[in-house]
Amino acid sequence: MYTTMLALIQRVSRAAVDVEGGRISEIGKGLLVFLCAVRGDTVQDLDYTARKVSEIRIFDDEQGKLNRSVQNIQGEVLVVSQFTLAADSRKGNRPSFGNAEAPEAALEQYTAFVRRLKDRGVSVKTGAFAESMAVSLTNDGPVTILIDSRTRS
Secondary structure, X not given: OOOOEEEEEEEEEEEEEEEXXXXXXXXXXXXXXXXXXXXXXXXXXXXXXXXXXXXXXXXXXXXXOEEEOOOOOOOEEEEEEOHHHHOXXXXXXXXXXXXEOOXXXXXXXXXXXXXXXXXXXXXXXXOOOOOOOEEEEEEEEEEEEEEEHHHOO
């Protein structure tokens, strides 16, 4: 078992979540964040991941360099719970999800992560926790980055 929080972020020009055929959330330019709480996550993992998501500079500046954050561009963030990021596929062909946090604790981590982004002044929308969702997006770039709290220094 290891301690980490995982956030797969995609720079998007738009993203949306539908549940049972109905749109529940939608953003324009910003970040789509697939968030995975892993067993043993700490407050430090949560704080690190929220800070990185809000401050990572993956939007173009005037010179076309990746030098602006979602906050700098006044973009939006759509956070979708994604326990499957914790998949361990090393053994056999059926992934194991034993590293994913239990649903009750994962919901607490997910909610706290969203709250931390909002506290940082980020415009945040969410998916539906533990629901089957249809997520659509237009990846801008494409730019896709994995933030793993284990790699913090």
